Amino acid sequence: MTNLKRLWRRRKALTTAFIAAVGSFLVGVTLPIDLRSNQPEPPQTQVVAVSQSQVQKPNSNFNRLQQAIGQRVEFSQQAIAQLQENRFNSSLPSQFRGITLRQARLDPKHKAIALTFDDGPWPTTTTQILDILKKNKIKATFFWVGRYLQTHPELGKQVANAGHAIGNHSWNHNYYKYNEDGAAREIDRTTSLIEELTGVKTSMFRPPGGILNNGLAAYAEKKNYAVVMWSADSLDWRTTTQSLTENVMRQANAGGIVLMHDGGGNRSRTVEALPDIIDRLRKEGYKFVTVPELLQMEAQNLKQQETAKK
Numbered sequence: 001m002t003n004l005k006r007l008w009r010r011r012k013a014l015t016t017a018f019i020a021a022v023g024s025f026l027v028g029v030t031l032p033i034d035l036r037s038n039q040p041e042p043p044q045t046q047v048v049a050v051s052q053s054q055v056q057k058p059n060s061n062f063n064r065l066q067q068a069i070g071q072r073v074e075f076s077q078q079a080i081a082q083l084q085e086n087r088f089n090s091s092l093p094s095q096f097r098g099i100t101l102r103q104a105r106l107d108p109k110h111k112a113i114a115l116t117f118d119d120g121p122w123p124t125t126t127t128q129i130l131d132i133l134k135k136n137k138i139k140a141t142f143f144w145v146g147r148y149l150q151t152h153p154e155l156g157k158q159v160a161n162a163g164h165a166i167g168n169h170s171w172n173h174n175y176y177k178y179n180e181d182g183a184a185r186e187i188d189r190t191t192s193l194i195e196e197l198t199g200v201k202t203s204m205f206r207p208p209g210g211i212l213n214n215g216l217a218a219y220a221e222k223k224n225y226a227v228v229m230w231s232a233d234s235l236d237w238r239t240t241t242q243s244l245t246e247n248v249m250r251q252a253n254a255g256g257i258v259l260m261h262d263g264g265g266n267r268s269r270t271v272e273a274l275p276d277i278i279d280r281l282r283k284e285g286y287k288f289v290t291v292p293e294l295l296q297m298e299a300q301n302l303k304q305q306e307t308a309k310k
């Protein structure tokens, strides 16, 4: 069984167990609430009496209640599954905290790769990229600029709700030198807004322009973020659709992290190239995962190697 399959099964098993546990809890919690809401100002004893008689003699009122409860539980289960999925996509193994990385170290036969999109959320192109990813059933990783997220909070929520992983790409996307206070403002403020809007507490930081020596990356490492660079640069911000595709294909490898942009300017070429990039990588045998998932695969590999040595 490949690592990816194992990871996928683990995700499924986790989600199922979680839903089962919380679902049964919710049935217990929502049942009395629904009964109460259908009784105008019911004293406590009356609720019990009514619910007992309804259980003994089912009637249409009770069926309606059952239906309402069923719908509510189903809705909650969906919400929980989504939350669980989001959490799984963004949890980062501890050994990658506080370091800078360019890709995951995987066995070359484990062809997993992570698509990443920087400088959003951005009108139109973020939505177009979300649509392409959804159509291809792919989870990707988005590194947001705080002030763009502040301008387009609904777009940000859409990305997070679709189950993609989220990283911090600073508040202003400047290339200045920062002292620690300045770096803290750029990074902390963005992380707070991401959490406030999406509930995701990100532990990934990508420095604007990939600059590692202007104070931002140092602060991020100190605060235990994984500083996530890339191994395949599409150069989509300055080249043609065809050559950005070739850039990705030439540099793609197992464990690779691909840099593209959904925001920060006109990204129509990225949108145009993406379906072809996905098709071609698939034909070469690649599976698409988020950056945290890619690092979870590396962590799992290491664990297996250690067990094998013992």
Ligand SMILES: [Zn+2]
Residues within 6 Å of the ligand: 118, 119, 169, 173, 207, 208, 209, 264
């Ligand atoms: Zn950027």
